[in-house]
Amino acid sequence: MLKFTGVKKQFGSNVILQDISFEIEEGKFYTILGPSGSGKTTILRLIAGFEFPDGGTIAFDGQTINQVPANKRQVNTVFQDYALFPHLDVFDNVAFALRLQRVNKQEITARVNEALNLVHLADFADRELDELSGGQKQRVAIARAIVNRPKILLLDEALSALDHKLRKEMQTELRQLQRRLGITFIFVTHDQEEALAMSDHIMIINNGLIEQSGTPVDIYDEPLNHFVADFIGESNIIPATMVEDYVVEIDGRQFSCLDGGFEPNEAVEVVLRPEDLDITSVAKGMLTATVESQLFRGVDYQIVVRDTEGHEWTINSIHKTVVGKQIGITFDPEDIHVMRFNESQTDFDARLATYQEGGAHDQE
Numbered sequence: 439m440l441k442f443t444g445v446k447k448q449f450g451s452n453v454i455l456q457d458i459s460f461e462i463e464e465g466k467f468y469t470i471l472g473p474s475g476s477g478k479t480t481i482l483r484l485i486a487g488f489e490f491p492d493g494g495t496i497a498f499d500g501q502t503i504n505q506v507p508a509n510k511r512q513v514n515t516v517f518q519d520y521a522l523f524p525h526l527d528v529f530d531n532v533a534f535a536l537r538l539q540r541v542n543k544q545e546i547t548a549r550v551n552e553a554l555n556l557v558h559l560a561d562f563a564d565r566e567l568d569e570l571s572g573g574q575k576q577r578v579a580i581a582r583a584i585v586n587r588p589k590i591l592l593l594d595e596a597l598s599a600l601d602h603k604l605r606k607e608m609q610t611e612l613r614q615l616q617r618r619l620g621i622t623f624i625f626v627t628h629d630q631e632e633a634l635a636m637s638d639h640i641m642i643i644n645n646g647l648i649e650q651s652g653t654p655v656d657i658y659d660e661p662l663n664h665f666v667a668d669f670i671g672e673s674n675i676i677p678a679t680m681v682e683d684y685v686v687e688i689d690g691r692q693f694s695c696l697d698g699g700f701e702p703n704e705a706v707e708v709v710l711r712p713e714d715l716d717i718t719s720v721a722k723g724m725l726t727a728t729v730e731s732q733l734f735r736g737v738d739y740q741i742v743v744r745d746t747e748g749h750e751w752t753i754n755s756i757h758k759t760v761v762g763k764q765i766g767i768t769f770d771p772e773d774i775h776v777m778r779f780n781e782s783q784t785d786f787d788a789r790l791a792t793y794q795e796g797g798a799h800d801q802e
């Protein structure tokens with residue numbers, strides 16, 4: 439439906455987007471996730487038509503739209519600060535664009551009421567904006583954006599002005615609204631938890647490049663590189679050696695794993711999530727470590743240990759331990775995730791393809 443191919447954008451001599459390619463399907467919830475200044479809003483502005491690319495193509499339903507102005511695109515944006523009209527009441531805010539398009543009065547009433555219904559504000563049509571809470575204003579902004587029946591709804595840090603509790607509620611509401619409407623949402627955030635909770639698909643942007651693109655589960659379980667592993671969730675990222683396919687050496691000990699496609703004895707990094715590690719006795723442990731700190735967090739303890747090679751590990755456990763104690767760490771082969779240094783999505787896809795070809799030959 440929407441396709442970026444090799445899109446570049448610079449402001450003066452500052453290259454903001456280096457080479458962005460992705461494809462967006464109809465009816466899904468996409469999230470663009472990345473640290474501040476990574477280029478997320480710039481991508482959204484290119485989709486909306488507020489900015490134009492300096493290279494590459496943007497296509498919508500097969501047509502190139504590089505230079506098509508914002509008002510000619512079937513896209514609407516919900517801004518972080520809502521950008522509502524303070525002197526208009528709720529109904530008139532939502533009706534504004536339809537009036538500009540000279541839609542007839544009866545249809546305006548029907549469409550505005552339908553949009554307000556969808557965001558649970560049917561009883562608020564006559565309210566002034568200063569009589570609304572932050573969450574209600576946010577919903578007016580969404581109603582105003584969906585009343586135009588866009589094919590794509592862009593949401594730029596749309597929940598960041600809300601307090602923690604309201605933000606959680608709105609995450610669920612937005613997700614439900616997207617399913618009910620069946621239109622594509624493209625949501626920009628720098629909050630990884632929000633991205634994991636809401637999206638069908640996440641694109642992780644850093645320095646104007648896509649670091650990884652996939653489902654929340656893919657990205658959490660199979661981070662492609664150090665940046666993604668570090669940015670998404672809590673991780674232990676430990677230097678290791680890939681002895682051969684399916685055998686990785688950590689702290690001088692060899693373990694089975696599920697990864698392949700590396701050079702023999704290639705230096706790699708392994709990712710192990712804190713919730714996948716268990717504490718046991720030194721005798722039963724796969725690695726030995728000393729407990730350095732322990733933090734009670736309600737559901738579990740966050741335990742920081744240091745192994746015999748000096749690497750720090752974080753372990754989330756429902757069992758308490760003792761600071762200063764020597765313990766053993768255990769994990770399952772499927773919880774070891776091996777990463778090549780700074781591998782990009784393109785390099786990863788190429789490695790996987792070669793590896794799968796090689797694997798197929800082996801079986802012949």
Ligand SMILES: Nc1ncnc2c1ncn2[C@@H]1O[C@H](COP(=O)(O)OP(=O)(O)OP(=O)(O)O)[C@@H](O)[C@H]1O
Nearest residue numbers: 449452454472473474475476477478479480481628
């Ligand atoms: N109109 C502009 N002129 C010059 N530089 C710009 C312009 N718009 C954005 N930039 C620069 O482009 C870079 C990326 O900005 P962008 O707003 O896309 O980042 P972001 O990932 O959305 O960040 P944040 O999460 O902080 O909003 C920043 O360094 C910013 O200063």
